[in-house]
Amino acid sequence: MALRDTSLPEPSGVARCAPAPPLDPADRGRLLAGAHHDPHALLGAHPVAGGIVFRALRPFARAVCVVTDGERMRLASEGDGLFSGLLPLDTIPDYTLVVSYADGEQxxxxxxxxxxxxxxxxxxxxxxxxxxxxxxxxxxxPMTHEGVTGTRFTVWAPNAQGVRVAGEFTFWDGQAFPMRSLGASGVWELFLPGIGEGTRYKFEITSRHGGRFLKADPMARRAEVPPDTASIVTSSRYEWGDHDWMAHRGDTPVHVAPFSVYEVHLPSWRPGLTYRQLADELPSYVRDLGFTHVELMPVAQHPFSGSWGYQVTGFYAPTSRLGTPDDFKYLVDALHRAGIGVIMDWVPAHFPKDDWALARFDGDPLYEPGDDRRAEHPDWGTYEFDFGRVEVRNFLVANAVYWCEEFHIDGLRVDAVASMLYLDYSRDSGQWSPNVFGGREDLDAVAFLQEMNATVYRRAPGVVTIAEESTAWDGVTRPTDSGGLGFGLKWNMGWMHDSLGYISHEPVHRKYHHNEMTFSMVYAYSENYVLPISHDEVVHGKQALVSKMPGDWWQQRANHRAYLGFMWAHPGKQLLFMGQEFAQGAEWSESHGPDWWLLDPAYGAEADHRGVRDLVRDLNTAYRATPALWQRDTDPGGFRWVIGDAAEDNVFAFLRFDAAGSPLLAVSNLSPVVRDDYRLTVPDGLPLWQECLNTDAARYGGGDIVRRDPVKAEDGALRLTLPPLATVWLVPVPG
Incomplete structure (x- = not known):
């Protein structure tokens, strides 16, 4: 639809309507200013004395005619794009409009x-x-409304004086299409016939302060590729092929199931690949390595690639950089058909201040609190959500449900939970106010998280929610009906910090830090934990996992392998960020992703990097095949120290038990010397034990101090040769 100013004469040969009663000047002024709450009361067709008055707002049109029963009747121009006329009718007829511009008519x-x-x-x-x-x-x-195909536009903007639809079809001028307010709900609505999928649009808002600005749709399900910021009308036509997966994903609760996660930043995993191209490569790679799940760093629309997705402007739209929403569904479907669950990072703690997005959406604080001290996030230069406002909580709770129901997401890892829970998070005295009980807890955020978790678990069986929460908040994974936050799992940031601190020390100094590897068992059953080696630990000068390790290159890789063996045996689920599965030495960069060339046989990387990747594959294979490693992750009876105090030796040994009592013995020698004839007690009645995994095996790049024959228990103990900087798993020989 063209919007062009023209001085061409009106078309002739068409009957003219009688003059219509003039608009009230105040109504006319507010309508033309985009500040009228009910344009439908002024525009369209309405009974008046003497017939039906028709009025249209078509800026820059040269003429507008009403067509009823095949007859055209020309409306008179009132100026400023308004056209009106009176027909001597008793009732409002079915009618259309013929709008003439300089380049034609529609x-x-x-x-x-x-x-x-x-x-x-x-x-x-x-x-x-x-x-x-x-x-x-x-x-x-997009819909058919009253028999006509078009698109219904609705937006929540309770503080606005007026809202209009603008788009490429109006040359981004909203004059022609003011929306109506639907009362106390704060919702504005307009059905636009003839507007369909692929149309780019925004909302032109007139604030109560008189300002006028364009905003992207907060509920847009598709958006333009950045740096463009418009929303796009879309409708899904995807036909899912993961019916078996969805029917059975909740058969075994996650707490008593194998759960091994590969964390991925989709845009940089294989730079340049689209969602559909990733679907051809990622599922097979993850399946080959034996991970049960992938965790996708945020896929919601974000304008700045360097934020890695953590500064979201389009909470309901998958990032358009990699394709359409249906393309993203294709990727999720492919992962499910490969037997891999999909977890998505979700960021309800904050949002950026971009003036075209959520910030001051209708001219006033809306999604953010009105108190600047509460609105500003001190760490990230963003706004926090107003968790005390029911519509904002609804926006976020429904968003969590949306990803699970519409995209078949199997889990939500909720980012920055600690920043939501505390009113004084990163704030000094005087920069925050206590809650009604005088405490520092954000009671509104607590209520929101409880509501979100309860709603997701009720509506999406089989889905798990995971908290990135770094404090000692009590009850993060306790059910909401018992006063907890209701998460299914929680990232164990304490284990991550302590164990990485220990392993980064030279072995000669590790005896002074021995408790950093054992302290996690003091609180291991206080929550349901995931052990994360995430993207946060391999960027910003923290070094890649293998580069944190002391010693020469051989020792670094040996430490890396031993650490992974310890991690996979420790109570809790596992998460490993991409690139760490093959001991990439460089920090991750979103601009180029993992250093895949390290795995090229031409590089001679079999022992260096391919060997570590082979270990990760074997860790996952043994893990999934050994219920002792996952079936009782949340049960203290599933763990027993064998040796927890051998600080001088840098040795850790413990037993894991499955539901039937069958054990696995995990032994880590984190010193660079071989320890011969090392005595380890084992349960009675199990005379023979067999190595099922040894991180020192030659095929992984180790020194190959392995035991291929079973070892016999004598006097309730095994006597083992422990390879240096290695983890060994042993299981009883059946029978």
Whole structure:
């Protein structure tokens, strides 16, 4: 639809309507200024004394005609793009408009003849903050309404004087399409006939302070590729092929199932690949290595690639850099068909201040708190969400449900939970106010997290929520009905910090830090834990995992392998960031991703890097085949120290037990010397034990101090030769 100013004469040969009663000057002024709450009361067709008055707002049109029963009747120009006329009719007829511009004419349905395309139930739930499928009520929804195909636009902007739809079809001028306010809900609505999928749009908002600005749709399900920022009308046509996966993913609770996670930054895993191209490579790679799940760093729309997705502007839109929403569904589907679960990083703690996005959305604080001390996130230069506002909580709770229901996501890892829980997080005295009980806990954020978890678990069986929470908050993984936050799992940041601190010391100094490897068992069953070696630990000068290790290159790799063997045997689930599975020496960079060339046989990397990757594959294979390593992760009876105090030896040994009592013995010798005839007690009645994994094996790049024959227990103990800087797993010989 062209919007062009022209002085060409109006077309002739068409009957003219009678003059219409003039608009009230105040209504006219507010309508033209984009500040009228009910443009449908002024535009469209309405009964008046003497007939039906028709009025249209078509800026820069040369003429507008009403077409009814095949007859055209020309409306008179009122100036400023308004056209009106009176027809001597008793009732409002079916009609269309013919709008003439300098470059032609179009016959269109009048948007202002339609009743609201959003029901009272939706509005009631939105106002209460209880609409669990909010994306079906707000945003841009292609539909057939009153027999006409078009798109319903709806947006929550309770402080606005007026809202208009602008898009490429209006040359980004919103004059022609003001929306109506749907009362106390704060929702604005307009059904635009003829607008369909692929259309780019924004909302032009007039604030109560008189400012006018364009905003991307907070509920947009598709967005332009950055740096462009418009929202795109979309509708899914994807047909899923993961029916068996979805039907059975919740058969075994995650706490008593194998759970080994490969963390991926999709844009840099194989730079340049789209969602569909990734679907051809990522599932087979992850499946070959034996991981049960992938965790995707945030895939929601974000304008700045360097944020890695953690500064989200489009919470309902997968990043358009890699393809369409249906393309992302194709990737998730491919992973499911390969038997791999999909966890997604989710960022409800904060959002960036981009003036075209959520910040001051309708001219006032809306998604963020009105108190600047609470609104500003002190660490990231972003805004925090106003968790005390029911509509904002609804926006986020429904968003969690959206990813699980619409994209079949199997888990949400919730970022920066600690920053949400504490009012004084990164704030000095005077920069925060205590809660109603005088405490530092953010009670609104607590209520939000409980509501989110309870809703997700109720609506999406088989999904797990995971908290990145770094404090000693009590009950992160306790059910909400017992006062907990209701997460399924929690990242064990204490284990990560302590164990990496220990392993980075020279072996001669490790005896002074022995408790850093054992302290985790003091609290291992206080929550349901994931052991994370994530992207955060291999960037910003922290060095890649293998580069944290002391010694020469051989010793670094040996430490790396031994550490992974210890990690996979320790109670809790595992997470490893991409590149660490083959001992990449350089820090990760989102600009180029993992150093895949290190695995090229032409580089001669079999022992150096391919060997470490082979170890990770074997760790996952043995792990999945050994219930003792995962079946009782949350049960203290599933663990027993064999040797926990051998600080001088740098040795750790413990038993893991499955539900039937069958054990696995894990022994880590984190000194660079061979320890001969090392005595380790084992359960009675199990005379023969066999190595099932040894990180010193030659095929992994080790010195090959391995035992291929079973070892016999004597006097309730095994006497083993422990290879240097290595972890060994042993299991009883059946029978």
């Amino acid at each position: 016959e269109v349905h009048d948007p202002y003849r339609f009743l609201p395309a959003l029901g009272d139930t939706d509005l009631h739930l939105i106002r209460e903050g209880r609409h669990e499928q909010l994306w079906k009520a707000l945003g841009a929804e």
